[in-house]
Amino acid sequence: MPPTRLSVNPSIRSMTGFGRAEAITDGFAITVEARSVNHRHLDVALRLPRALAAAEMDARRLIQSRLERGRVDVAVQVGPAPGQSTQQVRVDVALAAQYVEQARTLGRAVGLGEDVPLSWVLERSGVVRMEESETSAGSIAWPAMAEVLGRALDQLVGSRATEGAALGAELAAQHLALQAQVDAIAARTPAALARYQARLRERIAALLADAAVDEGRVVTEVAIWAEKTDVREELTRLGAHLEQLAALLERGGALGRPLDFLIQELNREVNTIASKADDLELSQSALAAKGIIEKMREQAQNLE
Secondary structure, eight states: OOOSSOOOOTTOOBSOEEEEEEEEETTEEEEEEEEEEOOSSEEEEEEOOGGGGGGHHHHHHHHHHHOSSEEEEEEEEEEEOTTOOSEEEEEOHHHHHHHHHHHHHHHHHHTSOSOOOHHHHHTSTTTEEEEEOSSSGGGSOHHHHHHHHHHHHHHHHHHHHHHHHHHHHHHHHHHHHHHHHHHHHHHHHHHHHHHHHHHHHHHHHHHHTTSOOOHHHHHHHHHHHHHTTOOHHHHHHHHHHHHHHHHHHHHOSSOHHHHHHHHHHHHHHHHHHHHHOOSHHHHHHHHHHHHHHHHHHHHHTTBO
């Protein structure tokens, strides 16, 4: 009897997920968002502030160490910590000196003296301006960024695991449903084969009518033609594939690629059964099995 419940390893992960983490370091807030969707291979799109460009290779290595498949988008943002500002006052001393020198020269020329008030100098265009601090993201060390990136990846992996558990449970249910259809085909096959053989004998007898018939030759011909509708070999291979599928679900881990190949093999055997079937119940079970396999394919395409 087939098992009523499969053991599904909790390490199965999907390729869809989201993670976010924040931290405050050196007066700056670091925010990392990581999201992933289905992809044939691991494809990482990493967006870093220009000041953190030197950390790109380290960040990519960290991401690749945690994930195996999927299109992964990681965005790192750096801004001022609460109560902090990245802007600072810049005074152009050289320009201020030029203003003072020109003002004194003009004062002497018109007899107004050489005293130049500081307030007047500070109001001149370009002397005082606000600029973004140059000691911004570039002062953030890689370990600080790695810690935030690691936590975002933890969340991403966790969300992928949560969805993976749901996908694993669905695949286990589909495995049992497919096993039920295979069992129905196996149970029906002997009667369907006997029925086909009987029909062949009747047709041969009708064609030959009263002519002398070599019974041994009739039996041989019937067996040859009946072999074309015999699906026992396909059923044996289907059974082996279903055992392998159960083993994959129990093993867990990154099983998207091997599962995709196995589903192709399941589909090939069921297609062969459907093409050979010369029985209504066999055809119905084969069609139902194909529908289940298609659902399995859709689920497997989401797995890492």
